[in-house]
Every structure is written in C-alpha cells, then in structure tokens.
Amino acid sequence: MDIGYDDDLERFRAHVGSVIRDILPDDLRDKVRREHAGLTPSDMRRWTRILHDRGGWSVPGWPAEHGGPGWSYERQYVFERELALNEAPPLNVFSAGMVGPALIEFGARDQKRRFLPGLANGDILLCQGYSEPNAGSDLASLQCRADRDGDDYVVNGVKMWTSDAPHADWMFGLFRTDSSGKKQHGITLLLIDMASPGLTMAPIRTFEGGDELNQTYFDDVRVPAANRIGEEHKGWGIGKYILGMERFGSAEVGRSMGMMRRLKRIAAAEPAAGGRLIDDPHFALELARAEIALREVELTERRMLFGPGGPDAMGFEASLLKVRGTEVQQKIMGLMVEALGSCGAIDAGDMRPGGDNAEPLGPDAAAHAGRVFYNLRKSTIWGGSTEVQKNIIAKAVLGL
C-alpha cells in the first residue's frame, strides 16, 4: 500500500509543476493568492487558452482525438493538485470535467465538432441552467418549459443562481418537456445560445458584494432541437451524470490546500503577544486542527478515487467528500479572517490598491479574506446542499 505518488507519478508531478510555474501569468497568480478574488471570466478564458496551447492541458482527461492529452485519472489528479499548489487558477470545470465528457459520451458527432474545440481552448464559456426559484434542493421539481415546435424548442420560464451568465456563450440546462409523469421524467437537456432573442438576465447580488450570480429569463426563446443532448424527456439522467462527473472537484481539496499554505504564511507574519501569531498556542492548535481535518479529506478522497475500481467505481459515499471538504474550507477561510485580528473587520472593497485606505492593513494576501469567507458560505448550499448530501448518504449508503 502507498498513500503517496510512485516514482513515475512523482516525475510527472515535478514536470507539470515546473511548467505551471513557467506559464502562469503573475497577475493570475496574484488573484489566486487573494483567494480567487477578482478572477474574471475573461481571466478564465485566457488561462484556458494558455493551458490549451501547452498540449491540451485545459482538458486533461479528454482523449487526443478531441484535443486532450488523454491523461490517466492519476495524472489528472496530480495535475489538478499541482495547479492549486502552485497558486494557478483551476480548470474550467464546466468545460473540461462536466459538459465536455458528457458530449464525448452522449453527444452527436455534429455536436462534438461544434462544441468541443471551443470548450477546450476557452472560446466557449458555459453557464449552468439547473436551479429555479422553486427548484433548489428539490431540483427535479423544475418548471422552466421547453415546448416542441417543429425543429425547435420554445423555452419559457426562469433559471436562478446562474453563475457568470452575462459572460457565458452557452447555457447547459435542464428543461421540462413533459409534466404528465413523475417529476424526474420529462426533463430534457438543452444547450442554449446565450445570445438568443428572448433571453434576458438580471444580476443577483450576493451579500458580500459579488455579482457573479444571475436570474435568467426565457420568453419564447427558440432552441434548435439539434442542441438537445441525448433523448427528449431523458435529460434527468444525463444532467445527474454531468454533476457526477465532477470527480476531482466538489471537495475543493486542492484549493483548500492552497488556502492553508497562505493561512500559514499570514499567521507567520501577523503579530501576537510580542511574537508571531503562529506561535500563539491557541491559534496554533486551531491551525493544527484545520490542517489535520483537511488531510483527512485529502486522504479519503484519494482512497475513494484510487481504491479498487478507480474513480468510475466511486459511489454515493463520495458525497461525504463534498460535505466535509466544504466544511473544512469554510473553517480555513474563517481562520484567515480571524488571523487578521481587528483588521479582520475591514471590508475588502477599501483595501484594494488605490482604495481609500492608504496603507493596507494585515498581509496583502488576506485583503479579501472577509469577502471570500462570506462568498464561500455558498459552497455548503449549492451543488447539492449539505442537507441533501446527507439525505443521499443516509438512503443510498446507510440504507435508512
């Protein structure tokens, strides 16, 4: 048994790590160091392009015929970890890990030809159209309608919590095409051009001041049936498949490891009782607790990904990774705010270079700690809330 990398994987790690450090633009790294604050959709396009041009690294799991390097799961895992540890932006998970693989698996030849290259090189940004005002945790009760009319669907309704909708080129979304049966039936997966007539957006501001979220309104939006993925009425299965594809992502272990490194840098720089905060016995104990909690999730993820059967054999028990991983991440971000002492009260808006606040207080890297802390409250709510995940585990794993 071995919990670490073997020699081959270690060589691979060293190689991709050094390339990442090489190709990573300073401004992107600085944004990552601010806990991703300020990373824009166009930054993500640029980073995707850079990785793509390095040999399809933007889509590490895709086979060569679709422009990827076709790496093994182990290598994909190591590569994503190295991105985070070298403080690079993550992959575009919608493109690389979710919709791309679904298209490769279920898409028509023509759909693959139209979409895969743009997903790989960053020309196409996607947004997700799943949630609705009355379909959150209870996703299958979605009501946004797509009625067949000749070669088109006519879409009417509202999607909620659409991240980065104004910057997206296409939405992949679930729509109701039949209301007669049980609610999981009659759902269809469509790709919708965000420039379609009748499609409008309104931002939803989040309480920390972010504006990445939107409501998306559909008013007789015509969608060619050629943009349907899979069969009509059978979108629920593919939609869940797409969510389930995010094998290396939902626990956000890599990002949390990066955060932990930054937290320790901050604690080593912050003053406390005439010394450094990291030497304060009480803070040090909390830090140790968080570090160990993160290690638990990291190793459990490894065990589940690379146990017998590999990632494809992961079952519903993987839900615990999302539950626990997001909890630990929130804990780490909380400690980062706490590390700043009274400066933890200061809102980031005024700590940007050029802001009203002449001299930033607290280590620069933590300038956005508060806002990111608030923003990350979402991670236990979205993508299947902690409560929904526990229901799933209770039923599917525990048999309750």
Add this chain to the structure above:
Amino acid sequence: MDIGYDDDLERFRAHVGSVIRDILPDDLRDKVRREHAGLTPSDMRRWTRILHDRGGWSVPGWPAEHGGPGWSYERQYVFERELALNEAPPLNVFSAGMVGPALIEFGARDQKRRFLPGLANGDILLCQGYSEPNAGSDLASLQCRADRDGDDYVVNGVKMWTSDAPHADWMFGLFRTDSSGKKQHGITLLLIDMASPGLTMAPIRTFEGGDELNQTYFDDVRVPAANRIGEEHKGWGIGKYILGMERFGSAEVGRSMGMMRRLKRIAAAEPAAGGRLIDDPHFALELARAEIALREVELTERRMLFGPGGPDAMGFEASLLKVRGTEVQQKIMGLMVEALGSCGAIDAGDMRPGGDNAEPLGPDAAAHAGRVFYNLRKSTIWGGSTEVQKNIIAKAVLGL
C-alpha cells in the same frame, strides 16, 4: 435588574451554608467529592433524616402543616445550591420535589397522612415506575396493565430502568387501565408497596459496573385502589405534572458547579510540562470554555425560574436547561478524566482504598472519574432524552 442574591437572600445563604457544613457527616461529603460514587440509598435515608431533624429541611418547599419550612422558591433555590457547593448529597428529589408536592396537591387526606411524614424523614424511599421495555422515549405507549378487581387493581407486566428498586419501599408508577382510546388516555397513577406478593426484581448492570437499575416484574400484584393518586384513567396528566415539578433539578447545575470546583482542584494538582495542568494553555482554555458553558446554563435557569411569574410560569422552553445542562455536565466529567493523563485509563474499582493498587494514582478525589463519566452518559438519555426534549421545544416553543 440583578443577577445575584439580594441582602436578605445572601444572609439566608450564609446561614444555611454554615448549618450544612455543620451537620454534614464527613463520610457523606467524601462520597460527594468522589462525584457521588458510593452514595447508597441508606446514605440518602440518613441524610434525609438529618435534614428533616434540622427543621424539615429535607422538604424545603413543603408547607409547615406537612412538616416543611415552607420556604419561598428563591430560598429553595439557594438552599439546593448551597447543598451542592458545600459538597453535601442532594435532596431526595422523588420525595421532596416530585411525589410529595403531587400528594399535597392531588392526594386524598388519608394518603397525605400515610405517606408525607415518611417521605419527609426518610423512612419511605420511592422508586419510579414509568419506563418499560417498549415505552422509553415514547412513554405513553406503556403497556403494564392494572385491571380493576373489586377494591384492588391487579397489576401485570414489566417496568424497566427502575433505579434502586430493591431499596425502595414504594413505587409510584403509571399503569394501563384502559387500552380503548388514544394512548395518553387510560393511564392510572398508583403507589405500590414493593413488598407486595408477585412483585419481583432483576438487576440491570450498567456498562460502567453500576447496579442501581432494575427490571421490575408484576405477576398478579394486588394494589388497593386506595393507593391510586387522582382519578382512574387520568394518571397521564399527574404523571407529567410530577416530572414537571422537578423545577430545580433536571439541569443539575448545582452538582455541575461542585464538579467544576473539584476539576479545578485536580487541574491545580496534576503535573504538566514541569508545572501544573491548570497552567497548560490548552487545558486552561477547555476549562474556561466549560466554566463559561456552565455559567450560561446557571444564569439561564435563574432567568427562567425567576422571571415574570416565577417558577410556576416556566414553560416548555425549560427543556433546554435539561438538554444543555446535561451536555455541560458530561463535558466537565470528560475533562476530569482527561485531567488525569494516563491515569485516566485506570478503572476505579482498583483504586479504592485497600484495592490491589497499592498507591492510588491521580488525585484521590478523581479516583472514580471514569466510572462516573460513563454512568453520566445516562443523563442525556433518561428523564426525557435530548432528542425528545428537542422535539418538545420544536413543537411547543418554535411551533414547528
């Protein structure tokens, strides 16, 4: 506003405190200092007699006509607190606080005459016959039958978790006299002579080694109808009334305050890192946390007891005192075990004077810490488990 005692109450406190120290036998105090380990029913008889002879202090809330001092709620509260802080055994709560008041309120004149003097002076010890094998949290589903036969009831069935049954003179219990209606109906409250023919007992050993619990079997046990309290079939209300009478008890704040004092004595004596455990920054923080948590419960209890309307106005929100009070008590006992370091592994049985272990390890006062810690796991299970209390609060207070 005032969270403390006024001058009058403070004088009362000083007086009863000094009397308690005066009349408390050393051997009883030593047992209390061992976290009540070894306190026997006959110790409780003796202590009740001592208090009784001091002017009815064994039944502080009873009016003078029944042999009590008729103290106000404030004085009862202060007196019970002083018992705990002076490391005296508590009152016999079944007699003084639960069945006695119920008899005074609902009992026939003859019942009062027969039972009250013995309850007050310790001649009568009671045990409680509520729970059954299939009626624990769901108490109203009890099945132990009492069938009317002339002037008697004939009782058949089993009672479970009967504390100190072999030492008790009488049981107060709830029995099924009618199964036709909803389950809360048709329950009758009886006093049963433990020497009755057909009544047998079997001990239930608890996992820490205790033997206070029993199953009590009824095989055609005849109980005179004169021993019924209140009306036939209407015992559920009185039974709940009796439980609700325990106004000053369920959170066990006084006992926990005594424990906390002892824990601090131990932490001041235990070695750690060349100094004392109480100066260890990490242990000190846990200790502070527990002390503050206890203070929260103490003050909340005071607020609820002595807010507008006084103790009689306490509603279902008082359930939180039991939930939180028992949690905090378990936390304190856990810290006491932890304070002993590697000696916390040693079973008390062998640390008694004269045991195999020539020299007791760890402070003598903590010799029974482990066993008491295990024993107190019961406190969140019995008397309405934490889960049941939360259901009650959710429904009655939150309206969910």
Add this chain to the structure above:
Amino acid sequence: MDFTLSEEQALFRDSVERTVADLFPFARRQAAVATEEGYREDDWRRLAGLGCMAAPFPEACGGLGGGPEELMLIAERFGRHLANLPFLASVVLGGHAVLFGGTEAQREAILPGVADGSVKLALAHGERRARFDLAPVSTVARAEDGGYVVSGRKDVVLYGRAADRLVVSARLPDGRDGGGGTGLLLVPGDAEGVGRSSYATHDGGRACNVLLDDVRVGTDALLGAGGDALDVLERVIDHGIAFLCADAAGSMWRVYETTLEYLKTRSQFGRTLGSFQALQHRMVDVYTSCELARSMVFEATLNLGADAATRSRAASAAKAAIGEAARGVCEEGVQLHGGVGMTMDVPVGHHLKRAMVMNATFGDARHHLARYARLGRAA
C-alpha cells in the same frame, strides 16, 4: 435575583424599538450604509432626541442618570435592526473614557455635548502590533512647550472620521508619575497633523486609521489627574464589550425569528422545510443559543459595576460565548435560508457580517477565553 425591567426601562426600550424600527427598515438601512459616512445625521439626531445618548450619563453631565442597563436595551435594538451609528464609538467608548478617566471639570465640559448628540467622540487606542492586548502602546506623547506633542498610529478606530474629538492613548513622558504610563489625551479631530483615512467595515460600519504626526495639544488635553490610564481603558472597553454582546444578542434573536419564519413558509419536496426533523433540531439549537446569549448579556452588563476582576471576567465570558454563538447562529441562518440567504437584499447575511465584525472588535473568542482563564487563576 430580579430579571424584570423597571416600568421606566420598559417604556424606554419600547420607544427605542419603535424609533429604530422606523429608521432602519432594511432597504433604508442599506441606503444609509451606502452614504459617505455610513449613517444619516438625521437618524443620529432623532435618537439623541429620544435620550439615547444621554441615557448612561449622570445628570450633572447632561445625562439621564441611567447606566449599563439602558445601554443594553439600546444595543439589543441596534443589533436587531442592524442599525449602524457612531453610538458605540462616541457614547460608550469616548463618552465613558471621559466619564471614568476625566476630572469633574472635564466631564462637565465635554459630556453634555456627547449626551445631546451635538459632539461625537471616538476612542483611538488600538494598534495593529498589539493585536487584542490593551497594554502595549507605542504612540508617544512628548512634553514640549507646556503641552504635549503626540505621534503614532492607531488602527481600526471605530467612526474615527465622524468624531469631533479623539480620545488618544499614548505613552506619557517620563518624570510624571515616575515611569511614564499610558495616558488618554483629547485631540480635536481636525487638529494639525491628524490624518484619518476612513473605510468600511464588513457590517457597513466605518472605521479609520489615525496617523498622528507631531500633533500639539495643551496640558489640559490629558484626561484626569494623570497616572496610568490602563485601568480606565479596561473599564471602558469592558463597557464596549457588554454593548457589543447585547447588540449581537439582538441580532441573533432576529436571525432566529426570520429563519424560523422562512422554514415555516418555504417548501421543498412538497413539504415545508420546517417539517424536516433534522432542521427542527438545528433550529432548537439556534433557539438555545439565543437564550444562553441573553443570559450572558446580563452577565456582562450587570457586572459592569463590580470590582475589576469580576467585571472583566464577566465581560470576557460573555464576549467569548456570544462571539462564537452569534457567528454560529448566523452561519446556520444563512445555511437554512439556502440560496436566498446568500443574497444582498436579505438581511441574514448582513447579520453574519455583524457577528464577524463583533468578533474582530475588542478580541475574539480565543482571546477572551484566555483572558477569562488568566483572571480565574489570579482570583
């Protein structure tokens, strides 16, 4: 043991509640937060008219003769409605520094303005390198020309830019009281050499860094008869802690109420959220936290007049307990609101911000647990 407000206090609380509720409906509150100073002078005057600023001061200083209990009643209302005002800064910190630290003449000269709301004070004490410790002060007051010259820097001074006068802590020159202890000096906000760069705190409040660059003040700027002011500072900040605890408790109760309401109305899976037992039990925990917090507000408030060790221990107990509880309750509130809880226009997230700022002000829970333990050992 008396947990009942006097009739007068109950009336006062009710009138404060009506006014604060009237001034701080959520949308109006958000508009005030977006202004330059983060609050409206009109609102300030309206509360002054109600006697809020005068409440805790003696009548001889233009006050109404109340004290900690009145401050508690005000703070609970502020927390409940997320009211942002320089009240803690001016009345509780600045005002009480003068009240406890000033001579009778200084009190009578300064406090009437504070009490009628026409003058605002701020306490410029904290310095970043000291983290949450009160004793280390590196700002210096040199004796020069029959006065003092003050130099240094103060960080995160609450509502410092709104203040007419700053109460600045500084190391006094040697020779006076032997070792040159820490003194409190009254410095006009617009004195030459005072720089104040203001910024928002997460809860929409305001704070600033104060740069003191050879600021000249007269000898009469020194509060009191001299001598080390650390005891005064401890006492003042314990009052601030009690105020923050009451504010946080008010905020917690509001989160409890609105979350409970949300659970009763929002449906998922064909049932109201409130019918799910797992959420019921969590709401019971939230409710329990609120009740315990209310008790600890009494602990902090009603011990403010006790001896220093009792007072500080009670304040630290409350700050540690309520700091953790407020954050926990607000995090639960956001979580139980689901996506809705993440939005700018729903108050629950703003309550969480208030809890986080409360924890970052005057020491976090760990700091106060350690202080509590230390004071317990000394006792």
Add this chain to the structure above:
Amino acid sequence: MDFTLSEEQALFRDSVERTVADLFPFARRQAAVATEEGYREDDWRRLAGLGCMAAPFPEACGGLGGGPEELMLIAERFGRHLANLPFLASVVLGGHAVLFGGTEAQREAILPGVADGSVKLALAHGERRARFDLAPVSTVARAEDGGYVVSGRKDVVLYGRAADRLVVSARLPDGRDGGGGTGLLLVPGDAEGVGRSSYATHDGGRACNVLLDDVRVGTDALLGAGGDALDVLERVIDHGIAFLCADAAGSMWRVYETTLEYLKTRSQFGRTLGSFQALQHRMVDVYTSCELARSMVFEATLNLGADAATRSRAASAAKAAIGEAARGVCEEGVQLHGGVGMTMDVPVGHHLKRAMVMNATFGDARHHLARYARLGRAA
C-alpha cells in the same frame, strides 16, 4: 497511490478476522476480562499460531518479514471485537524497542521468543510527573559492580505483570556518552527489587505500576550500543500510536454497524428510529467519521518508515483526529442506543471505554495537536 491489500495481506486479514471473531464473541470476551490477567493464555497461543506475533519482525529474528501494514490489519480486528491481549505491550512496544534499539545479537536472542509468543515483553517508560511527554525520566540506572542498579517508578505500564521481561527506560550514569542520556534496559519481570501492582483499565485491559528498588542487571541488559534512546522511544511509541489508531478505527466501524442495525430495528412512536431524519443525519456524521478515521490509520501506518519528523507528525495527526472521533462516535453510539446502550451486556458502552483508554494512552488529542503544531513549525 495504492489502497489495495496484497493478496497475501487480504488472506492474513481474513484469517485473523475469523480467529478473533471466534475467540471474542462478546460474552466470551467478558469472561476473559474477568480472569486474573484479563486474557486467556490459550487465546494468545492461538493467535501466535496464526503468525500474528511474528508478522512484523524480520525473518532473521524469527518473524514473517511483515511490518506496519500487518500490525494495522491485526489492530483493526482487535478493535472490532474488543479483543484484550498483551499484544500492543509485548509485540508492538517491547518487541519494537528491541528491534529498533537492540544490537543484532540482542534482536536475535530476544525476538524469536516474542515472535512465537513464548516470551512477553512490556515497555516500562511512562512516569506520572511527565504526563504525556516522553523525554523526562527520573528513574536512574547507577553503574555498580560491572552492571547497573536501577531505581525508580513507572506508572500505567501496559500488561506489565504478564511480561517476562520489562524494557525499562532510565537515566544512564554520567561518563558514558558524556551526559548520561536515557537508556533502555531489559529487566526480568521477576528480578529482585521489582514490584508490580496490577490493576484493570476501563476497557478491561491490565496495567501496573512498576517499582524498581535497586534492581541489579548486567551491562548486557542495556539495549544497543548505548547512547540516548529517546529517538528509539519516539519511534516505538509512534508504532504504538498507529496500532492504537487502527484498533480505534476498527472499534468505530463496529459501533457504526451495530448502531445502524439498532436504528433499523428499534421502533418508537410507531416508526423505526432510523426513519427519523435528525437521527439519519447524525448517523451520516458517524459514518463520515469512520471513513475519515480509516484514512488517518493509513496516514499513521504508512508513514512509520518515513523520516522522524514526517512519521511523528503523521502519528500525532492520526492520534488527535481518531482520538476525538472515536470518543465522539462511541458517545453517539451509546446515545442512539438509548437505555440499552447503558447496559453491561451490550458492547457499545465497552467501545466507549476503549476509546477513552486509547485517549489516555500515549497522549490525548490536545497533546498531539500541540505536538503536530510544534513539528510543523520546525519543518
């Protein structure tokens, strides 16, 4: 990354499982606990016959050439079935002290007996005043007549009375290796001057205090070539920690399974307990703790061969995490069993005792969090 047992390991695990399950049905286990030494010599021999004691030792010493992974497999089975045996004491602690600290000659002389189960060792190191720190040793070995005279007292020596030989830590005389470091000495259990007062631990195990009153041993009693043995002790005890962690994880999984089963069968209010959502979510937390604990067992076990800092940090991480998790899971198990969980004849309470003893052995969670933090700063 390889989380699969070799075929050989899987067979070994299965045969250990069968045998341990056969030897320790709960009632039979309780009967063994009630015997004088707390275990049956027959059971010990049966496991020796299976190769359990030989598993971790090199073939040159009569072992089977396995190592930490085999110890982990054994420990998990012990924890699962609450097996009490002097295995940790003799094989893991005593045996590995000889393996890591002894000369080749000592290893070959002593370990074959340990490996075939005919000889039992115990590690007599801990002293009460040191609490959980390994370094302070007040037991002294004086040089006299071409040997050592050992005096002192060792506390809570696991299965000390069952041991044929004790590995005793003592301060060596000055002059040898300069400052007289800590050495490990092999002392026959029945040597003159050795007093062993045995008692039960909460989990039904046995331990004793060892009084050493001028106990005389030869120079060959000193393990190794001399020199400070603290590094050896750290390494040995990290092995003990990994073993305890695996034992605790096995115990946790068993509590999870039996509690789940109980919830599925026990009814209250006309429904199975397992249908209540509040309990479902708590069982999910229990399950999650078990999965995380399994990972941390790997962390501790598979780093035993790493450099000292990595090894000790991994051991402390696992000990802290699993120590808290095991106690938490067992407490939940008792609570969810209700009154039944309080009874002597139901295993769940005994699992809680095992978790508490685990926490009291080689340092509690706080101790290991602090050690982990210290090692992290040094790195």
